[in-house]
Amino acid sequence: MLLTHRLVQHRVRAIVALLTLAALAFVLAACGGSDSGGSSSGGDSGDAQTLLRQTFTGTHDIRSGKANVDLRVDVSGDPSIRGPITLTISGPFQSVGTDQLPKFDLALDANAQGQGFKAGLTSTSDRLFVNFGGTSYEVPADVMARLKDSYKRSQQQGSSNRMDLRALGLDPLSWLQDPTVAGTETVGGVTTDHITAGVDVSALLDDLNSVLARGLPGLPTGQQIPRRIPDSDRQQIEDAIKNAKVDVWSGQDDHTLRKATLALTVDIPRSSTTLDLLLSIELTDLNQPQTIEAPTSTRPLSELLGQLQGFLGGAFGGGAFGGGSGSAGGASSQQLQAYSDCIQRAGSNVQQAQQCADLLTQ
Secondary structure, three states: OHHHHHHHHHHHHHHHHHHHHHHHHHHHHOOOOOOHHHOOOOOOOOOHHHHHHHHHOOOOOOOEEEEEEEEEEEEEOOOOOOOOEEEEEEEEEEOOOOOOOOEEEEEEEEEEOOEEEEEEEEEOOOOEEEEEOOEEEEOOHHHHHHHHHHHHHHHHOOOOOOOOHHHHOOOHHHOEEEEEEEEEEEEOOEEEEEEEEEEOHHHHHHHHHHHHHHOOOOOOOOOOOOOOOOHHHHHHHHHHEEEEEEEEEEEOOOOOEEEEEEEEEEEOOOOOOEEEEEEEEEEEOOOOOOOOOOOOOEEEHHHHHHHHHHHHHHHOOOHHHHOOOOOOOOOOHHHHHHHHHHHHHHOOOHHHHHHHHHHHOO
């Protein structure tokens, strides 16, 4: 039982860190700080390459706003999958200063196979809360301290006080092909230039490898994240992706990203299954004040981990996961204490934490 609790705890921490920081890194990095690169307009508005360069290089004055990320996957050729798979992450964000974890209040809504899942993540910069099943659970102070320290270090190691896409190892100009200006459209009440382009998948994978090699900004050390796409998988990915297309909506006055979409088709190798994927990211109410507050009623995160432990225990039918007759369930008090001490020493290092399980069977 204790084994399940600790492993679930580390996986929940890793997933929370990855999803939150990846989403925020893109939202904040794509916007950045401020310099002359994002302030000109007029004569270059009809040049797609110039518009993309103005949007994705330099930095832009973004302190707050609302972000909405939508993912939709339609599956054909597999009768066992019913309906589309959808995921939405949305909510306000607010900078509180250099090297400080931003405030945000993100809601997650996922649906697949006719089943729905809702959760949320709220940061007041000093505190972090996970919302699950309508209840808010507070992340322990020691975990929050490590997250804040890691985020601060990542900011200080950057080339400026604010991140940009190149600081993450991303250079969209290297993998967007044959861009054209499709016209002007209104996004979130702002007039934008709409640019459409194809995607060089190989160059995009090069960028993803750069991101993996650098690590995600703010992610605590010790998380087991691959450092590159395996060579054995890369060619399969390139062959599987078809009809990749990117659309970008850039503010006509400030050339700040307001919306971006990625559409592509994936043919699953050695099957008749095809995935049509559409990812959309939209930023609205930029630099408008956002109200983000701590939940009025909270419970310790350990209670949520206990619920997940019980769920997994039931799903695996007891034994080592459910606390029945498995090795963890039969461990002595001395073994459990040794395991607990080992877990504390491991901290956020998942690999070391997993090795602690051997203490339960010695």
